[in-house]
Amino acid sequence: MKKYQVVGIGNAMVDVLAHADDTFLAEAGVQKGIMQLIDMDRGVELYGRIGPAKEISGGSAANTIAGIALLGGRTAYVGKVKDDQLGAIFAHDLRAQGADYATPLAPKDAPQETGRCIVLVTPDGERSMNTYLGVTEFLSPSDIVEDQMAAAEWIYLEGYRFDGPESHEAFAKAIAACKGAGGRVSLTLSDPFCVERHRDAFRRMIRDDVDLLFANRAEILSMYQTDDLEKALAQAAAEVELVACTESEKGAHILSGGQRWHVPAVPTDIVDATGAGDLFAAGFLWGLTNGHDLPVCGRMGCIAASEVISHIGARPEADLHSLFVQHGVL
Amino acid sequence: MKKYQVVGIGNAMVDVLAHADDTFLAEAGVQKGIMQLIDMDRGVELYGRIGPAKEISGGSAANTIAGIALLGGRTAYVGKVKDDQLGAIFAHDLRAQGADYATPLAPKDAPQETGRCIVLVTPDGERSMNTYLGVTEFLSPSDIVEDQMAAAEWIYLEGYRFDGPESHEAFAKAIAACKGAGGRVSLTLSDPFCVERHRDAFRRMIRDDVDLLFANRAEILSMYQTDDLEKALAQAAAEVELVACTESEKGAHILSGGQRWHVPAVPTDIVDATGAGDLFAAGFLWGLTNGHDLPVCGRMGCIAASEVISHIGARPEADLHSLFVQHGVL
Numbered sequence: 243m244k245k246y247q248v249v250g251i252g253n254a255m256v257d258v259l260a261h262a263d264d265t266f267l268a269e270a271g272v273q274k275g276i277m278q279l280i281d282m283d284r285g286v287e288l289y290g291r292i293g294p295a296k297e298i299s300g301g302s303a304a305n306t307i308a309g310i311a312l313l314g315g316r317t318a319y320v321g322k323v324k325d326d327q328l329g330a331i332f333a334h335d336l337r338a339q340g341a342d343y344a345t346p347l348a349p350k351d352a353p354q355e356t357g358r359c360i361v362l363v364t365p366d367g368e369r370s371m372n373t374y375l376g377v378t379e380f381l382s383p384s385d386i387v388e389d390q391m392a393a394a395e396w397i398y399l400e401g402y403r404f405d406g407p408e409s410h411e412a413f414a415k416a417i418a419a420c421k422g423a424g425g426r427v428s429l430t431l432s433d434p435f436c437v438e439r440h441r442d443a444f445r446r447m448i449r450d451d452v453d454l455l456f457a458n459r460a461e462i463l464s465m466y467q468t469d470d471l472e473k474a475l476a477q478a479a480a481e482v483e484l485v486a487c488t489e490s491e492k493g494a495h496i497l498s499g500g501q502r503w504h505v506p507a508v509p510t511d512i513v514d515a516t517g518a519g520d521l522f523a524a525g526f527l528w529g530l531t532n533g534h535d536l537p538v539c540g541r542m543g544c545i546a547a548s549e550v551i552s553h554i555g556a557r558p559e560a561d562l563h564s565l566f567v568q569h570g571v572l
Numbered sequence: 573m574k575k576y577q578v579v580g581i582g583n584a585m586v587d588v589l590a591h592a593d594d595t596f597l598a599e600a601g602v603q604k605g606i607m608q609l610i611d612m613d614r615g616v617e618l619y620g621r622i623g624p625a626k627e628i629s630g631g632s633a634a635n636t637i638a639g640i641a642l643l644g645g646r647t648a649y650v651g652k653v654k655d656d657q658l659g660a661i662f663a664h665d666l667r668a669q670g671a672d673y674a675t676p677l678a679p680k681d682a683p684q685e686t687g688r689c690i691v692l693v694t695p696d697g698e699r700s701m702n703t704y705l706g707v708t709e710f711l712s713p714s715d716i717v718e719d720q721m722a723a724a725e726w727i728y729l730e731g732y733r734f735d736g737p738e739s740h741e742a743f744a745k746a747i748a749a750c751k752g753a754g755g756r757v758s759l760t761l762s763d764p765f766c767v768e769r770h771r772d773a774f775r776r777m778i779r780d781d782v783d784l785l786f787a788n789r790a791e792i793l794s795m796y797q798t799d800d801l802e803k804a805l806a807q808a809a810a811e812v813e814l815v816a817c818t819e820s821e822k823g824a825h826i827l828s829g830g831q832r833w834h835v836p837a838v839p840t841d842i843v844d845a846t847g848a849g850d851l852f853a854a855g856f857l858w859g860l861t862n863g864h865d866l867p868v869c870g871r872m873g874c875i876a877a878s879e880v881i882s883h884i885g886a887r888p889e890a891d892l893h894s895l896f897v898q899h900g901v902l
Contacts, residue, residue: 296626338624
């Protein structure tokens with residue numbers, strides 16, 4: 243048995259969550275429903291305009307790893323924060339959830355701060371994310387510990403992490419160490435505009451290295467530059483052994499070895515959509531690494547996603563294991 | 573018309589909110605249901621033991637001022653944070669709510685950090701508070717701007733703020749400036765053990781300067797060293813023009829000029845009791861400074877308190893004005 247079921251690599255973030263309406267988004271120049279990268283000046287300006295906020299640890303892959311840890315999975319995370327107060331919050335919350343986390347801190351005198359994401363939640367539950375990457379942009383190959391990657395059944399790579407100077411090298415090092423020890427590689431496309439920025443690099447990685455691809459509808463359409471979901475799914479399935487594509491309230495599509503399953507979404511009142519995809523991946527990967535059938539893994543993903551969108555914040559709050567039992571998948 | 577209806581002075585804090593059970597409290601040596609002062613070492617040790625947390629601006633008087641600001645009241649706050657990330661969060665949230673806040677920051681090289689309160693919420697909704705005061709302990713008379721105190725119809729003094737070397741002087745300066753300009757003084761006793769620590773100083777202030785005393789049952793019993801609420805209320809009413817004493821689910825007692833009113837609590841499911849007293853004071857003071865009758869002010873206090881205990885965090889989230897309308901007090 244490998245030490246870890248899943249080791250995630252991504253952008254380490256503290257989320258700054260506030261409510262806003264569509265008028266505010268328009269006036270503040272925030273694009274709705276997507277992730278937009280901002281610099282520190284814009285971060286300060288935008289933060290000065292938003293209402294009272296809550297600070298909750300986030301980061302896409304970190305949310306996934308937190309979910310797997312909450313489920314009792316053996317898991318670890320790699321992502322960079324600084325030796326500052328937000329960095330301490332991020333590290334505490336992940337470890338307190340039961341995940342291993344040992345990425346070296348950027349020093350106190352680093353010019354950037356710990357990354358943060360100003361998440362504006364509109365009354366429809368949609369989230370518009372404004373990400374200041376800070377030190378997390380500078381995750382380097384030296385932060386990747388090969389022994390840890392070799393100890394993982396799966397590594398889970400966050401597409402957002404492609405936004406950084408040394409990220410491709412860091413991912414390549416992680417993939418080589420993991421695959422060299424018989425492990426497998428999963429990737430989430432993260433965001434349609436992230437796919438736009440890095441389509442060629444994503445595509446090479448998908449073809450050459452990825453065993454499991456996570457995407458939502460917009461991301462997979464962007465990846466394969468089509469408006470036709472069926473075409474995009476077919477292309478992905480031809481390139482990757484296992485594809486899990488979410489489609490919001492329409493549930494998820496699982497494709498593998500010429501077979502295909504549709505899993506319905508779990509209805510809930512959407513309070514804050516932040517983390518839906520992250521927790522889908524958590525439920526799916528936990529199921530997969532515990533030997534469950536693919537449609538059951540998909541159900542677990544949908545249940546975990548429905549929990550996280552029922553409250554503010556992208557980390558699960560309810561006991562996911564009990565929810566799996568309640569829904570009859572355990 | 574004075575510039576401010578209420579100016580609050582207190583300990584500026586960011587709350588670190590986590591769930592815990594009674595077993596954890598016992599093992600970690602946390603006394604249930606009260607505020608205990610801790611040093612930085614204990615703060616670090618305790619933080620390392622608690623589960624994932626949420627960071628939300630707090631501070632007793634700051635919660636009150638945030639509530640008054642949310643209601644549209646003209647209000648300001650005085651309390652010290654540092655030029656660090658938690659300090660920035662505290663300042664942002666208060667200003668974003670509509671309160672004036674201009675206390676000079678402690679500099680980056682100050683040996684303490686911004687104060688924080690590790691709030692452990694048990695399944696019964698009770699909160700056990702572990703307060704690292706940090707720089708907020710060092711609020712000094714020079715941080716009190718006399719013109720601002722003179723511009724206040726009421727100042728609102730937080731009992732907790734007595735825990736600090738120059739606090740008595742700072743309060744004396746605020747009181748003199750406020751009263752000299754025809755303003756009035758309210759005080760909250762904050763906590764029974766805080767009353768233990770500072771009974772004589774509290775008592776002098778109550779007799780000499782206080783026009784409105786806020787307390788809960790445990791605090792007023794501690795103040796007057798009796799087990800008999802009626803005796804304590806009678807003593808307080810003999811010393812102060814207006815007394816507002818809360819008694820949890822039994823509501824609140826208002827005493828003034830030989831008259832007395834009882835106001836029922838507003839039933840709600842208690843998720844997190846943090847901030848109940850703070851928001852009672854917010855509703856009461858907003859009502860009072862908008863010319864409402866005392867029993868109506870008490871009702872407003874109880875409605876605001878019931879809102880804040882229905883969710884995690886000590887700052888109000890719902891539109892209190894609409895709640896007042898719904899409950900027929902506006």
